[in-house]
Amino acid sequence: MNSNKKKSNNSTEKLATLADVAEQAQVSTATVSRCLNSPERVDPNTRERVFKAIDALSYTPNFGARAMAARRTQTVGAVIPTMENSIFAKGIQAFQEELSNHGFTLLVASSSYKPVREEEQIKNLIARGAEGLLLIGYDRNPVIYEFLRNRKIPVLVTWAFDPSESRPAIGFNNVEAMNNLTKKILELGHRKIGFITASLKNNDRARNRLKGIQEAMKKADLPERNLQLVQTNYSIENGSKAFEKIMGAEERPTVVIGGNDVLAVGALRKAKEMGFRIPYDLSITGFDDIELAQVVDPALTTVHVPHRKMGTRAAQILVSLINGEKFEKSEKLQTTIQFRGTLGHAPH
Amino acid sequence: MNSNKKKSNNSTEKLATLADVAEQAQVSTATVSRCLNSPERVDPNTRERVFKAIDALSYTPNFGARAMAARRTQTVGAVIPTMENSIFAKGIQAFQEELSNHGFTLLVASSSYKPVREEEQIKNLIARGAEGLLLIGYDRNPVIYEFLRNRKIPVLVTWAFDPSESRPAIGFNNVEAMNNLTKKILELGHRKIGFITASLKNNDRARNRLKGIQEAMKKADLPERNLQLVQTNYSIENGSKAFEKIMGAEERPTVVIGGNDVLAVGALRKAKEMGFRIPYDLSITGFDDIELAQVVDPALTTVHVPHRKMGTRAAQILVSLINGEKFEKSEKLQTTIQFRGTLGHAPH
DNA sequence: CTAGCCTATGAAAGCGCTTGCATCAAAATT
DNA sequence: AATTTTGATGCAAGCGCTTTCATAGGCTAG
Structure with missing residues (x-):
């Protein structure tokens, strides 16, 4: 049946290809390609014909083919x-x-x-x-x-x-950023700190934030046990849970640092639920300064990232x-x- | 944009291709392809050889080529x-x-x-x-x-x-969802409503939410002018601005419906800033029930979407x-x- | 032993595009 | 008028993969 080399273009069957466009516009595929990629290199008249054909066939280039050919x-x-x-x-x-x-x-x-x-x-x-x-x-x-x-x-x-x-x-610099924040916190008289962080494993950012806290504490001669830390996945809910855990401990911190705003907001919510008056009974801080931080009440003190x-x-x-x-x-x-x-x- | 520069020579050596793997494993490309796509169809010994070669060359398939060939x-x-x-x-x-x-x-x-x-x-x-x-x-x-x-x-x-x-x-059903909420709102005695919505143009969801409100109001014999609406882009900030605008009007509504939670939260924030006691002086509702809704204070009454x-x-x-x-x-x-x-x- | 059937593999034809090289007519130069 | 340059276009060789079809052995059954 198809002894004919030229395939008859039955438009309902297959998607239009560059070749179809070329045929329709009576040019070579090279020209069509050039129309698409460097239009200035083809004659305006030809170009118009080509674009008309493209339109008529509602042709769209195949990204894979293009990528392969053009590398x-x-x-x-x-x-x-x-x-x-x-x-x-x-x-x-x-x-x-x-x-x-x-x-x-x-x-x-x-x-x-x-x-x-x-x-x-x-x-x-x-x-x-x-x-x-x-x-x-x-x-x-x-x-x-x-x-x-x-x-x-x-x-x-x-x-x-x-x-x-x-x-x-x-x-x-995550170390530095958290270090600065912690210094500020210590200046305000806090001596016991809670830190809710993402899992430290495979996460240099979380580790460095911790490091920033530790360095500041060390400089202030605070023993390591004054830092209570819990690792959890990022979510508001987990922030709340972590907060509960921290507050369940024998010696409660006076400030809870969230590894990021999401965690901090979770902590904040739970803190309010538990009756803490923030920041009078307890301080909370975040990291990132996402929209969330501005919207909670009281608004979250946090590390702003550009x-x-x-x-x-x-x-x-x-x-x-x-x-x-x-x-x-x-x-x-x-x-x-x-x-x-x-x-x-x-x-x- | 590019191209007036000599292209950087980033490939002295080329990446391994299927053919390279085939050669290394002493098989045809067809066999390598089969190893990748239907391993059960090739002899375990051959298969092992092939995978060894793949590993040795740290070959990865080229998605574009694959897509093109396999359609x-x-x-x-x-x-x-x-x-x-x-x-x-x-x-x-x-x-x-x-x-x-x-x-x-x-x-x-x-x-x-x-x-x-x-x-x-x-x-x-x-x-x-x-x-x-x-x-x-x-x-x-x-x-x-x-x-x-x-x-x-x-x-x-x-x-x-x-x-x-x-x-x-x-x-x-956006109409229905908002209609239900509005009915509830009307039951609570509200008669003047503010609505902060995304642009209605090109947005059937926003239009339908509006429709839901209007239908409920009509059913309660409230005139259209009891609905004050402002269109804005979705953002907390815009929610705040829209809220201000609504409250600047002559006759203030007693409830402000946010077209979504983001807008509602913006309104809520501004409302608190302006000294409204929510929900005593004024009610606010949202739509979507995203995390934000649970975190603000007071938490947002909203339409929960699964x-x-x-x-x-x-x-x-x-x-x-x-x-x-x-x-x-x-x-x-x-x-x-x-x-x-x-x-x-x-x-x- | 031979026909018939598997199974494992290879050869090669594309898939839809880009691009180097060749071609040719028209414009520019001599 | 003869030559060179330029601009517009076509030809055809891939790009890296999948898949049909063909083939070569090895088995099974008669």
Whole structure:
């Protein structure tokens, strides 16, 4: 039946391809391709014919084929721990906006704070052609870094900046940020501290925040047992539970530091439920300064992180890395303490 | 934007391909491919050799090539209005989890509530091989639906259920949900209502929520002018501003309904700032029941939406649609009113 | 022993695009 | 008028994979 080489284009059967467009517009596929990728290189008349054909067939390019032929995808990937709360939302939003200014598309995936899942997602993004990767924090299996290095995929670490690490990063110094906050807390007379943190395992940011607290306490000659810490997953509910646990202990702290705002807000809620008057009976602090922090009552004293700026710069750096520009020095962003209503003097 | 620079030499050595693996393992590419896709069809000894080679070369498949050859991507796309607040987060999370149970990958994109942007994103997802699409709400350019129909891409509408629409959907009835809430509000004696909503344009959910309010008011013989409405973009800040505006009017309402929790929380914050005692002087309600709602003080009375369930079912339905199963009846999920602390009797 | 059937594998034809090189007519230069 | 340059286009070779079809042995059954 089909001895004819030219396939008759039955438009209800298959999707239009570049070749179909070419045929319809009476040009070669090369020309159609050029219309799409560098329109200025084709004659206006031809161009018009081609676009008309594209329209008529409601053709859309096939990304996979394009990527394969051009060996370029113009996409970068990001793996964030979670999308469920908005900790990363603002930064990623800015990242994405800036990326698109540079003609790149962002693919986001989330790892649920699980290293294995992160690894899967990284591979998946690579398979999908990500030309660069944004990763949160430094801490992950070296094998993965090696893998990425072999593939020559630029990686930018963010949400953290550690002067002792050499790989490209843009973020803030978690030790320092928490250290500053703790100093402030100690100045206010607090001597017993509770700390609700994410699991310290596989999480350099959480570990460094802890370190910041410990260093400040040490400097103030406070013994380690004055720090009571509980690890839990990030969620308001878990923050509440952790708070209960801390307050169930023999010697109650006068201040509870949340490893992030979500945890702190959970603690705050439970504290109010339990009848604590914040900040008179007890102080609470957070970290990140997400919207949540401004909305609770009293509003949360927290460490402000320049999310948007971080995202924007991250995009710029990653793009330049992809374009083969030389390794720029990692960038440290400044955090500030955002004083609001939940931090006060230690009760008498 | 690019290209006036010499391209960086980033590949002296190339990445391992299927062919490389084949050579290394002394088999044909067909066999390697089979090892990857249906291992049971190749001899255990051969298989072992192949996997050893894969490992040795740290080979990873190229998604684009695979997609092109197999004409199958096992991915679905979703376009949500925003990632910035967590309105869609929970549902999408569940959607994604269920999808991966079925061997599918999710690609998410956000439209910032802009139709044009949504259209772009839809095309982008299609170009990337999405085999099915999850879209929020019904309201969009028919051309887009037509486009999708031509391409035979199943589309599932969610976050809304409208009995008068015929396309597949899973969600809740926005009219009804808001109608129920309003009835409750009227029962409490309120007669003047403020409504802060997202822009009604291009947003059937917002329009239907409004409709729900109007119908309830009509039934109670309240004139239209008893409803004061302001449209704004979703953000806490905008909620606050809108609230101010409403309260600046001549006749103040005794209850302010937020089109969603984010707006309601903004209103609540401003209300407290302005000295209103909630709910004694004024009632406020939200919609969605996101975490935010539980955390403010007083906690927000809102319409609870079964986010996770919606996401999970959406995944199941979409997968079955992709597998060519026949159009199932759209599914309506039940919303409930979540009474908390911000709704009370109208001040006398 | 031979026909018939598996099973494990390979050869090769695409999938839909980009791009280097070749071509050719028209414009610019001599 | 002859030559060179330029601009617009086509040809065809891949890009890295899957999959049909063919083939070669090894078994089973008669």
